[in-house]
Amino acid sequence: MSTSLRIHGDNIIECERMLFLIANSFSATVQRVISSPYLPRFEIRDESGLLFTIELLAGHGRWNINLQEILQSYGAPLREATDAIVTRILPDEQQEEILLACEFSSALPAGNNAWQRNGRALTCAAVGIPYLYFAEIGGVELDENRVIKAPRFPNPIIPFSYLTASKLFRVVCLPIYSASPSSLKTIRLRFDQVFGLEEGQRLVKCILGNTLIDDSYEKLTQKALTIIEILSEQRQRIDTLRQKQWAEFLNLETSGQKAIWLEQNQVKWSKKGADKVVITQTFKRLSRLFQEVGCLSIGAKDIPLCLIPPQQCQKLAEGLMALYGSSISAEFIKWIASLNLPLIVIWITGFKPRGDDSRPDRRLVPLARMLFGNEVNILSVVYGPAKAGMWTMLQNSPQLLIR
DNA sequence: TGCCGAGTCGGATGTACCGG
DNA sequence: CCGGTACATCCGACTCGGCA
Structure with missing residues (x-):
């Protein structure tokens, strides 16, 4: 029995990224079915047969489905929409249930840009929607002649805030890192142990397959903690928490503590x-x-x-x-x-x-x-x-x- | 201890897009 | 055309180590 899904995205690129993320998570293939160019439909199959039919709806607010309304009805605190939201079409075909939200970012995490996405993560976390933030690490800053100046990194408090949100709102809200295509070899090596695409896919499979979440969640949390430690350790000045302090702080329960x-x-x-x-x-x-x-x-x-x-x-x-x-x-x-x-x-x-x-x-x-x-x-x-x-x-x- | 240059990192800026 | 929003760099104040 297959499930009907929809992917709502900022644009068609984000929709397709999500589509292939789902297919890869299930080690399945994507096949386009006859459908209109503006509302493409796909089937996802593995050797056992048809798993999902998926419609891609590119551009928030262009369709008669008001995702904002669904989010508001869940009690969302902000008017923010993520890059891609996966919904399941309910049997009566009138309503959709939000299953998962993802953000794909390859922007350099510099300055205020690094926390530019926190609003979206919070919107989802606060209403119990699993949220995955796929980000790259090791991207380089260029000068006016496009010559590499230096690699740039987010302040460790940024990935850390996802972990606290996961804990506080009791929901999956995690950053998943991969190497930026422009990253230097030394940087790739330094972060080698924390890239988490494989675990990310397993997590997506658990969420969309509606099965119990396996150890991928725990693994991704550990990886994020490691990234936070590496990021704070490589800073020139001691201006953030360091090493095990992060894990200690994460384990505190109340704001008073x-x-x-x-x-x-x-x-x-x-x-x-x-x-x-x-x-x-x-x-x-x-x-x-x-x-x-x-x-x-x-x-x-x-x-x-x-x-x-x-x-x-x-x-x-x-x-x-x-x-x-x-x-x-x-x-x-x-x-x-x-x-x-x-x-x-x-x-x-x-x-x-x-x-x-x-x-x-x-x-x-x-x-x-x-x-x-x-x-x-x-x-x-x-x-x-x-x-x-x-x-x-x-x-x-x-x-x-x-x- | 004051100057200087390199590197860092928060945030300022440029640009595109969209709906009204 | 304009206000609002978002993304992707780009900028430059600040810090720190080296050196006299």
Whole structure:
């Protein structure tokens, strides 16, 4: 008895990648059946016969099926769609059930790009959809003449956040690495043990074949931990957790335990001032205030993300009151002062140097949620220049502003 | 201990696409 | 045409080691 599947993708390339990933996972062959060019249909068979019929729907939102609606109905926190989503068509043919979401990335994981996908992972993890992030490692940065400058790597906190999300949301949410085609031999060798395509395929087979998940999940988790260790070990400066610290941190259950552990491990955090973005005098003082109160770095010092232990919140509230006085609501101050869970603070360069080009970084909140789950409070500090209209909007409808 | 060059890494930038 | 979104580099402030 075969199953009818659909692959919803950003575009046809992502759909086909998913199609072949499924076929390879089942050691099966792909055969096109007669179908229209814009809605191609395929059959996947192994020696035992027909396993799946699969339709490819390229381009989110072009079809009469609203995936967003399905996601929302599951309770998804964000409007984000992954590269490829596999659904099973339910017997009545009216509805689809989401089985698996995948992201395929061969972009260089540099800077904010590295956490560009965290929103999607969170969307899926939070509603219990298995999520696999296929990424490459060892990609090189090129100069203007396309000459290799240096290989680039993601901050280890990025793969780590998938592991915490897996654990917190009790769902498969894993990065799967392979070697970037442009990677140097030495790099390939260094990461040789952590490439996980084979385990990834076994995992896909378990998920789509609806069988119990075998050891591939555990293996991929171990591989991710190893990658995190290699990434932190090869850094020039000690600005992230190292070695077994990651596994220790991963094993902590509550955000309270995490805060205590971070305090014990003495990882102070301070705001990096790059002077690239115009800031106010008040912001400088605000930044100093957080310093005095005592922020802890969460695994990686350079990421604009820090933690205030609950016992410091009273002090923070007093400092905020002294700094902003009546322009900040008493209700807010009270909220900060009364927190009995750690407060996660994220620093968003909300606006580009040119105020008309605003692109707030929406991915930092998801990164924080993946690391700490839904129980912690998150405070977003948005700074940088903005158009006058932004102020009016902020006063009238903050909800509208953050859209 | 102050200067300098190389390398690192967060984030700024360029470009494409899409729907209205 | 324009605002919104996303991807793929590219940029340059910062750090650190070497050296006088």
